[in-house]
Amino acid sequence: MSGTTMIEINNLHKSFGSLEVLKGIDLTLEKGKVLAIIGPSGSGKTTLLRCFNLLEVPDQGMMKIGEMSLQFQQGNGIRTADTLALRKRTGMVFQSFNLFPHMTAIQNIMEAQVTVQGKSKAAARSRAAELLGKVGLGDKADAYPHQLSGGQQQRIAIARAMALDPDVLLFDEPTSALDPELVGDVLKVIRQLAAEGMTMVIVTHEMRFAENVADHIVMMDGGVIVESGPPEQVIGNPRSPRAIQFLNRVTNYDVT
Amino acid sequence: MSERQIDILLDSLLPLLKAGVAFTIPLTLVSFALGMIVAVLTALARLSSIWPLRLVAGFYVWVIRGTPLLLQLFIIFYGLTYVGIILSSFTAATIGFTLSVGAYGSEIVRGSIQSIQKGQWEAAASLGMTRGQALRRIIIPQAARVSVPPLGNSFISLLKDTSLAGSIMYLEMFRVSQQIVATTYEPLLVYSAAGVIYLLFCTVLTWLQSILEKRLARYSAS
Numbered sequence: 001m002s003g004t005t006m007i008e009i010n011n012l013h014k015s016f017g018s019l020e021v022l023k024g025i026d027l028t029l030e031k032g033k034v035l036a037i038i039g040p041s042g043s044g045k046t047t048l049l050r051c052f053n054l055l056e057v058p059d060q061g062m063m064k065i066g067e068m069s070l071q072f073q074q075g076n077g078i079r080t081a082d083t084l085a086l087r088k089r090t091g092m093v094f095q096s097f098n099l100f101p102h103m104t105a106i107q108n109i110m111e112a113q114v115t116v117q118g119k120s121k122a123a124a125r126s127r128a129a130e131l132l133g134k135v136g137l138g139d140k141a142d143a144y145p146h147q148l149s150g151g152q153q154q155r156i157a158i159a160r161a162m163a164l165d166p167d168v169l170l171f172d173e174p175t176s177a178l179d180p181e182l183v184g185d186v187l188k189v190i191r192q193l194a195a196e197g198m199t200m201v202i203v204t205h206e207m208r209f210a211e212n213v214a215d216h217i218v219m220m221d222g223g224v225i226v227e228s229g230p231p232e233q234v235i236g237n238p239r240s241p242r243a244i245q246f247l248n249r250v251t252n253y254d255v256t
Numbered sequence: 257m258s259e260r261q262i263d264i265l266l267d268s269l270l271p272l273l274k275a276g277v278a279f280t281i282p283l284t285l286v287s288f289a290l291g292m293i294v295a296v297l298t299a300l301a302r303l304s305s306i307w308p309l310r311l312v313a314g315f316y317v318w319v320i321r322g323t324p325l326l327l328q329l330f331i332i333f334y335g336l337t338y339v340g341i342i343l344s345s346f347t348a349a350t351i352g353f354t355l356s357v358g359a360y361g362s363e364i365v366r367g368s369i370q371s372i373q374k375g376q377w378e379a380a381a382s383l384g385m386t387r388g389q390a391l392r393r394i395i396i397p398q399a400a401r402v403s404v405p406p407l408g409n410s411f412i413s414l415l416k417d418t419s420l421a422g423s424i425m426y427l428e429m430f431r432v433s434q435q436i437v438a439t440t441y442e443p444l445l446v447y448s449a450a451g452v453i454y455l456l457f458c459t460v461l462t463w464l465q466s467i468l469e470k471r472l473a474r475y476s477a478s
């Protein structure tokens with residue numbers, strides 16, 4: 001418990017119209033740690049993750065990411081400059097990859113370095129090439145997304161998210177759109193990032209992966225956190241009835 | 257065909273071609289280029305979060321689409337002289353066609369921008385891009401590809417519509433063919449010759465359009 005705090009949120013609320021999706025979430029994550037968010041569909045996992053980079057703006061609560069601290073109040077918007085600054089510190093990997101189809105793999109990874117960071121093309125290219133190597137796709141630099149498999153596209157997307165050297169990487173079910181045989185390659189890259197000390201928040205339904213890679217797991221249900229702790233506790237020895245029920249449904253583990 | 261008719265045909269081909277190359281094509285190119293700028297700006301205004309922009313752009317599109325092009329040309333060329341604005345027929349025609357291309361084109365551009373998946377905006381935003389950067393680097397290039405086929409059709413329509421400029425004294429190909437008919441009394445022959453030249457121009461344009469479509473489709477499956 002000696003590390004510095006990277007993410008801290010307090011009493012975070014978010015509604016879509018009259019539907020309250022996040023009902024007061026509290027969380028902390030230390031630098032270099034991996035947090036997995038699990039829970040049934042519709043429980044608010046994606047919404048919570050999207051709050052971390054303000055793709056959704058919370059209605060109420062406090063959020064601190066790195067040095068940056070934001071207070072949310074209904075009706076008070078967040079300044080554009082703050083939003084952009086926060087997004088430069090966080091990278092996001094989407095369920096459906098969302099690569100830019102009109103750009104090659106390497107151009108996808110170069111884009112924000114040039115447009116957002118103002119780096120030279122040469123510098124951006126060399127960083128992009130390095131990241132491509134890291135995700136095991138050094139030979140696909142000039143391929144367009146449609147020429148790549150889902151697993152390869154998702155690894156390019158991870159490289160793209162890392163190109164701005166973010167403090168935190170956010171993953172929304174990064175393998176759920178993939179054919180089963182392609183899942184392993186993507187998880188391997190995420191494991192490697194974890195081993196290198198990247199701070200990550202991963203929404204996933206891969207229980208075994210969450211158990212192996214995460215330092216901390218939270219389980220959500222109905223917009224609240226119903227279980228929180230180290231994997232051996234949350235998955236191995238859950239206490240809340242809803243957690244037990246969910247885990248029974250999605251895993252082969254006998255948790256009763 | 258009589259010898260006289262062959263002579264008339266040969267004598268009219270050169271003036272017709274000249275009118276096409278020196279009047280019809282420049283008017284088409286200039287109006288289309290300016291019209292595209294108006295179309296993109298109008299589309300962005302209609303998608304803007306600023307309501308007065310949306311209102312003005314919507315009004316403009318409504319007026320242009322709801323009135324005949326020939327009438328618009330007459331208002332610009334003849335009508336405006338009554339408030340002291342005297343325009344050359346080329347200027348008047350360019351304004352008229354630019355406004356027309358801008359209005360119809362803006363609907364095409366707007367539809368293309370809206371057809372780009374939300375995930376593209378979100379990916380751009382998640383990388384810290386501003387809305388403008390996302391539009392310029394991510395959305396517009398993809399929307400451009402979607403809009404090439406319909407804009408190509410507008411371009412070809414425009415080339416033919418420039419014949420309307422003959423009625424505001426612009427010496428484009430159709431007006432020149434009318435003048436030739438007036439002296440030769442060979443309407444079938446001369447108008448057919450003009451038709452063949454229009455057809456030739458449109459064929460070249462269609463061919464260029466398909467090359468452009470292939471180039472832009474490079475990155476997409478199918």
Ligand SMILES: Nc1ncnc2c1ncn2[C@@H]1O[C@H](COP(=O)(O)OP(=O)(O)O)[C@@H](O)[C@H]1O
Nearest residue numbers: 016019021039040041042043044045046047048
């Ligand atoms: N943009 C939105 N507008 C309205 N409702 C939404 C929106 N996004 C999510 N929701 C609703 O919020 C709830 C939680 O969604 P989500 O965060 O995607 O859950 P999860 O990722 O856990 O499946 C769902 O009921 C969903 O329909």
Ligand SMILES: [Mg+2]
Nearest residue numbers: 045046047173
């Ligand atoms: Mg989700």
